[in-house]
Amino acid sequence: xxxxxxxxxxxxxxxxxxxxxxxxxxxxxxxxxxxxxxxxxxxxxxxxxxxxxxxxxxxxxxxxxxxxxxxxxxxxxxxxxxxxxxxxxxxxxxxxxxxxxxxxxxxxxxxxxxxxxxxxxxxxxxxxxxxxxxxxxxxxxxxxxxxxxxxxxxxxxxxxxxxxxxxxxxxxxxxxxxxxxxxxxxxxxxxxxxxxxxxxxxxxxxxxxxxxxxxxxxxxxxxxxxxxxxxxxxxxxxxxxxxxxxxxxxxxxxxxxxxxxxxxxxxxxxxxxxxxxxxxxxxxxxxxxxxxxxxxxxxxxxxxxxxxxxxxxxxxxxxxxxxxxxxxxxxxxxxxxxxxxxxxxxxxxxxxxxxxxxxxxxxxxxxxxxxxxxxxxxxxxxxxxxxxxxxxxxxxxxxxxxxxxxxxxxxxxxxxxxxxxxxxxxxxxxxxxxxxxxxxxxxxxxxxxxxxxxxxxxxxxxxxxxxxxxxxxxxxxxxxxxxxxxxxxxxxxxxxxxxxxxxxxxxxxxxxxxxxxxxxxxxxxxxxxxxxxxxxxxxxxxxxxxxxxxxxx
Numbered sequence: 001x002x003x004x005x006x007x008x009x010x011x012x013x014x015x016x017x018x019x020x021x022x023x024x025x026x027x028x029x030x031x032x033x034x035x036x037x038x039x040x041x042x043x044x045x046x047x048x049x050x051x052x053x054x055x056x057x058x059x060x061x062x063x064x065x066x067x068x069x070x071x072x073x074x075x076x077x078x079x080x081x082x083x084x085x086x087x088x089x090x091x092x093x094x095x096x097x098x099x100x101x102x103x104x105x106x107x108x109x110x111x112x113x114x115x116x117x118x119x120x121x122x123x124x125x126x127x128x129x130x131x132x133x134x135x136x137x138x139x140x141x142x143x144x145x146x147x148x149x150x151x152x153x154x155x156x157x158x159x160x161x162x163x164x165x166x167x168x169x170x171x172x173x174x175x176x177x178x179x180x181x182x183x184x185x186x187x188x189x190x191x192x193x194x195x196x197x198x199x200x201x202x203x204x205x206x207x208x209x210x211x212x213x214x215x216x217x218x219x220x221x222x223x224x225x226x227x228x229x230x231x232x233x234x235x236x237x238x239x240x241x242x243x244x245x246x247x248x249x250x251x252x253x254x255x256x257x258x259x260x261x262x263x264x265x266x267x268x269x270x271x272x273x274x275x276x277x278x279x280x281x282x283x284x285x286x287x288x289x290x291x292x293x294x295x296x297x298x299x300x301x302x303x304x305x306x307x308x309x310x311x312x313x314x315x316x317x318x319x320x321x322x323x324x325x326x327x328x329x330x331x332x333x334x335x336x337x338x339x340x341x342x343x344x345x346x347x348x349x350x351x352x353x354x355x356x357x358x359x360x361x362x363x364x365x366x367x368x369x370x371x372x373x374x375x376x377x378x379x380x381x382x383x384x385x386x387x388x389x390x391x392x393x394x395x396x397x398x399x400x401x402x403x404x405x406x407x408x409x410x411x412x413x414x415x416x417x418x419x420x421x422x423x424x425x426x427x428x429x430x431x432x433x434x435x436x437x438x439x440x441x442x443x444x445x446x447x448x449x450x451x452x453x454x455x456x457x458x459x460x461x462x463x464x465x466x467x468x469x470x471x472x473x474x475x476x477x478x479x480x481x482x483x484x485x486x487x488x489x490x491x492x493x494x495x496x497x498x499x500x501x502x503x504x505x506x507x508x509x510x511x512x513x514x515x516x517x518x519x520x521x522x523x524x525x526x527x528x529x530x531x532x533x534x535x536x537x538x539x540x541x542x543x544x545x546x547x548x549x550x551x552x553x
Contacts (some may be wrong), residue, residue: 001156001160001173002152002156003429004173004174004177005152005155005156005160005223006148007091008222008223009151009152009288010116010148010192011116011226011345012357015068015069016048017067017069017235018067019047019048019067019220019460020271021151021219022048022114023036023048023153024159024215024218025151025158025159025391026048026052026063027212027215028161028215028216029052029055029154030052030053030065030157031050031052031181031333032051033048033049033050034051034054034101034104035049036049036493043088043095044090044091044098044099044518045064045066045086045087045088045090045091045545046064046066046093046095046099047065047066047067047114048064048065048067048518049065050065050377051063051107054108055154055157060107060108060388061107061109061110061111062100062107062108062109063110064091064095064096064109064110064111064112064145065113065114065116066086066087066091066112066113066114067114067115068113068115068116069116069117070115070116071115071117071118071119071125072084072113072117072119072120072123072145072380073120073122073123074120074122074123074126079174082176084113085135085228088111088113088130088134088143091111092138092141093135096141096299102511106381108140108141108142109140109141109142109498110143110144111141111142111143111144112144112145112146113143113144113145114146115147116147117146117148117297118147118148118149119145119147120415125421130143130160130436131143134362143175146506149168154155157221159215159216160216160219160220164197164212165220166196167253169193169196172190172497173190173214173220173223174191175189175223175481176189176190176193176224176240177223177227177487179236180185180224180227180231180237181228181231181236182236183233183235183236184414185236185237185464187236187240187243188242190221190224190243191240191243191405191455193217193220194217194243194247196219196242197213197216198210198214198247198251199247199251200246203297206445207264207295208264209313210251210255210265210267211215211264211265213310214242214251214268214269215268215517217248218271218272218275221241221244221275222275222359222493223243223281224240225235225237225275225278225282229282229388232286234266234282235283236318237279237283238279238280238283238435239539241275241276241279241458242276242538242539244272245276245532245535246483246532246535246536246539246540247482247483248268248272248483249269249524249529250270250482250483253478253482253523253524258527259528265385277321277324278340280321280518280519281321281338283436284318284321284343285345288346291346291349291350291388292349292353293353294353295353295354295355297310297350297354298311298354298356303417304416304418305361305413305420306334306413307313307356307362308359308363309361309413309461310527311350311356311357312356312357312361312362312368312369313368314350315347315351315368315369316368316372316538317374317538318346318350318535319347319368319371320342320371320535321373322340322344322347322379323378323534324373324531324535325338325340325533326340326375326378326531327530327531328378338380338398341379342387343375344376344379344381347375347468347492348376348381349390351372351496357388358388358392358394358395359405360392360436361407361408362407362410362414362416362434363408363409363411363435363436364408364411364435364541365434366407366435366439366543366544367538367541367542367543368538369392369436369439370439370537370544370549371386371534371538373389373439373549374534374548375444377446377549377552382447385447386449389440389443389444389447389449389450389452392439392440393444393452393456394455396436396437397439397455397459400431401460401462402462406431408431409430409431409432410428410430411456411541413431431465432466432467433467433468434463434466434467434468435468435470435543437456437463437466437479438468438470438496439470439546440452440456440550441456441498441505442457442505442509442546442550443549445502445505445506446549446552446553448502450502453498453502453505454500457498457499457500460497460498464468466500467494467495468494468495469492469493469494470492470493470495470496471487471490471492471493471543471545471546472517472534472546473489473490473491473517473519474491474516474518475488475517475521476489477489477490478522481524481533481536481540481542482536483534483540484539485541485542486540486542487542487543489517490511490542490543493512509550510553513547521524533545534548
């Protein structure tokens with residue numbers, strides 16, 4: 001574990017990455033952070049100001065930290081406007097006399113140079129001489145170096161402490177790291193860490209204890225993220241970041257925490273979202289060169305079944321990420337400069353350059369389609385959306401008539417492989433029900449696509465052996481929505497019939513709405529984080545609550 005953390009710390013190339021970790025560490029050490037870093041700004045050499053007990057002697061002190069990524073070497077000691085020596089000199093000569101609060105000036109002070117690496121051997125004598133020189137000049141002020149070795153020790157002692165993260169958990173994290181690049185890995189070890197840390201411990205009686213555990217888990221995910229980047233495979237890390245975000249939200253939901261009156265909990269949930277955002281953006285940035293190439297995402301995939309499955313997974317993930325980025329209310333505070341137009345362009349490139357986007361293989365791909373329809377609609381890509389829906393309806397019409405290659409009701413990939421290798425017509429049992437057809441019909445009404453709606457209506461003879469269905473969440477569904485598939489917790493509108501008139505279809509939907517519950521009663525909705533339901537739908541493969549588009553009718 002110590003070597004893993006040291007490697008991670010030494011990999012941090014950006015100052016803000018180390019800033020974030022050091023803040024979490026100081027919180028875990030019981031410090032009060034009285035000044036946080038601001039992006040692109042340094043206050044007279046100080047990145048972080050904190051008050052707390054010195055772990056070395058237990059005395060209350062002022063800690064003034066200047067944070068630098070990498071090793072302390074000659075090039076960053078004297079070079080540049082924010083060189084190490086200049087930053088520390090500014091703290092001693094300007095910040096402490098002029099900017100430190102009067103109430104803290106009588107306390108002992110420590111100026112900390114915090115680096116992700118170590119003091120390079122060519123700099124050791126220079127550093128030691130500088131520290132000794134300042135010790136003679138400034139009374140009651142000590143200068144220390146916190147490098148990878150000391151930070152690792154503090155992280156293991158305070159942030160990933162034995163009481164919170166025993167050896168069993170550390171073993172699970174190591175297994176997650178070893179298997180992170182395995183495309184067949186199901187992330188079970190990290191998921192077990194989440195369950196046992198957040199939900200299977202009776203000691204979490206206060207919000208502060210829960211926040212402490214969330215910070216620990218966020219640090220563990222950052223370490224996993226680093227190893228995923230090292231192995232050049234972030235697919236499993238994106239899934240894990242989704243699960244962590246959803247489980248963290250469920251922890252807050254179970255406790256019925258009012259986020260706008262519990263600032264510390266909201267701040268930690270926001271931090272978890274930012275990490276989810278960072279991981280997803282890095283993942284899609286690494287894939288983007290494949291988006292604009294004809295069938296580019298199929299490169300290296302010989303099996304058409306797994307290719308189409310992976311395609312819709314990426315479409316769903318990118319769309320859920322785009323919707324979260326639009327509505328989560330955090331993008332303005334994010335460290336990442338992400339333009340939603342970039343995400344929209346990526347999605348459009350995928351759809352245009354991959355014929356499989358018009359031929360979903362499983363009926364549960366209605367989840368990924370629903371997310372992408374919503375994202376394109378919210379981004380005002382109506383012409384493109386109409387064109388894609390029309391192509392989907394044309395392919396669906398052809399395949400249902402041909403009795404082959406339609407989206408099958410099963411979600412078992414072995415069923416699909418067997419069918420693809422079959423020379424006979426696909427059996428009735430494989431089209432027992434469809435949620436894709438009602439989804440397309442609803443969107444035809446939303447977008448006023450009369451001719452496409454008529455095509456679906458005229459196909460009713462082909463749907464005789466297919467039950468058209470739409471799933472709605474029950475009032476109690478939220479209890480399980482963020483921890484597992486909640487299909488069984490909801491209500492299914494079965495045997496849907498499309499009237500020839502779109503206005504009659506709207507009336508039927510409104511009649512259904514009047515007789516069932518609504519997500520506006522959910523805690524998630526009341527706290528203003530309703531888009532988390534969309535991420536949960538994609539992750540646990542629970543159908544999307546149809547209110548998202550049916551309320552547009």
